[in-house]
Amino acid sequence: MEEIRKYPFIRHKGIVRQSAEGLTLDPYNHDHNWEGYQFFREAFDKILLERAIAYGAEFQSGVVLKSIEFDRNSIASLSTNLGSFKADFFVDATGRSASLAKKLGIGYLVKSKPLFVHYGYVQTGGSDLFDSPQMIWDEAGWTWISQITENLISWNRLSPCNPKISKGWLPAQIANLNSAGPPKAADVTWRIANKISAENYFLLGDAAFVLDPVSSKGVLKAIMSGMMCGHLLAQLNPRTSNIDDIHRYYNNWVNEWFLRDLQVLRSVYDGRGVGI
Ligand SMILES: Cc1cc2nc3c(=O)[nH]c(=O)nc-3n(C[C@H](O)[C@H](O)[C@H](O)COP(=O)(O)OP(=O)(O)OC[C@H]3O[C@@H](n4cnc5c(N)ncnc54)[C@H](O)[C@@H]3O)c2cc1C
Structure with missing residues (x-):
């Protein structure tokens, strides 16, 4: 801060x-x-990136996702133009392009006309x-x-x-x-991913759901979904916790946020007499 x-x-x-x-x-x-x-945006992104690097994140720019290798239903590694990346968990924070979600074939439930x-x-x-x-x-x-x-x-x-x-x-x-x-x-068509997280992937920010800028919480949602995902994964302990509970919690948390904001947006547009 x-x-x-x-x-x-x-x-x-x-x-x-x-x-x-x-x-x-x-x-x-x-x-x-x-x-x-x-x-x-450029200044804010730079501040966040420098903070992530200071906490030990490694940053690679110019990475293009080519394909996904699976181990049973989980992602084993991502094949990219800069080589293959293995991880225990994969997080899609690519915004509206939702690159990982698209490659995984995850569908979106649409709740407005095209916007x-x-x-x-x-x-x-x-x-x-x-x-x-x-x-x-x-x-x-x-x-x-x-x-x-x-x-x-x-x-x-x-x-x-x-x-x-x-x-x-x-x-x-x-x-x-x-x-x-x-x-x-x-x-900015209102939409939410059918499965926000499962197996070893998590969708964050706009990759999880999109509402138009009237919701005015897009940046907050991106940051808070990242915090929630990190918080939940930090609690993962093979002896005391279960990944299915984490997915259930995260999916509910994101869906509830979406539904709350959806109701607010609908009433704002209805109140202005603008059909959506
Ligand atoms: C015109 C407009 C105005 C808005 N105004 C507001 C506002 O006033 N307040 C507000 O809170 N929200 C606003 N929003 C919404 C807000 O911008 C988004 O909700 C928020 O930026 C989502 O953050 P994100 O991190 O999920 O995605 P993004 O901010 O889109 O970040 C995604 C990042 O992933 C990168 N990326 C994309 N694809 C790949 C890939 N394949 N590989 C690697 N990297 C990739 C992108 O370059 C980008 O850096 C607005 C949106 C629009 C379109």
């Missing part, structure tokens, strides 16, 4: 929303001075117009705009009824600014 506090991530006290009075700040906490973090969030960045001349992120709903979906560094504003647009956006589209609030690179789109 110290490294995160030291890094000059932009902090914000809440989210700016549209209300009858116009745009108003909805603070994270009315009584205490809570502040959110606006993580810039694509479009996102991109614009350059700012050092303005702090969006240092508190804006979340604006309209009849077709929502737009999120936030300052992620001194010179960059990030925008996200999700419109379930109208999944495409026109070339060069920018939210009206920042349409006068220059784009920093082409926009991208991500498949």
Whole structure:
């Protein structure tokens, strides 16, 4: 946490929303001075990676998973472009690409219509117009705009009824600014893996389940599922504990989280009259 506090991530006290009075700040906490973090991915990833290495993790970049070798039903090793990797347990933390899950043929239960969030960045001349992120709903979906560094504003647009956006589209609030690179789109269809863990594999973060950014807990889920997986495996003792109990616990824990957030998301979209 110290490294995160030291890094000059932009902090914000809440989210700016549209209300009858116009745009108003909805603070994270009315009584205490809570502040959110606006993580810039490269910086945040680097902090986490350095921490993992400091704790003894070995990091290999540019690894491409080719195939899986099995020992009965368990994974014996992963064959990659950089050689073969053996382990007692295999963890898929590859996000929405869910590389290991796909190679294992694990299916996903889909709980929404196909949802694509479009996102991109614009350059700012050092303005702090969006240092508190804006979340604006309209009849077709929502737009999120936030300052992620001194010179960059990030925008996200999700419109379930109208999944495409026109070339060069920018939210009206920042349409006068220059784009920093082409926009991208991500498949954030609500979905959860049929088997979150079994035998000697565990799915973490977005590889386990995906909800769209309105859930606002994707990063928290990625970190907490990693913590939970590590915590459970650290307790594994052949004499006193059973891997099946660990899988049962982990599958329930992840499924309950998904169902809770699913209900919240459904009521948010229903409340806005946006069909999902
Ligand atoms: C536009 C958008 C906006 C979002 N905004 C927010 C937000 O404001 N707050 C929030 O909490 N969440 C947000 N989310 C969700 C959040 O980004 C994800 O839930 C979170 O990043 C999931 O973390 P993860 O570690 O599971 O996956 P990722 O963050 O996607 O990390 C996966 C990593 O695995 C690597 N990888 C992929 N495939 C392979 C492979 N085959 N081999 C090796 N490495 C591989 C990738 O390069 C990446 O480094 C947003 C998502 C999108 C698309």
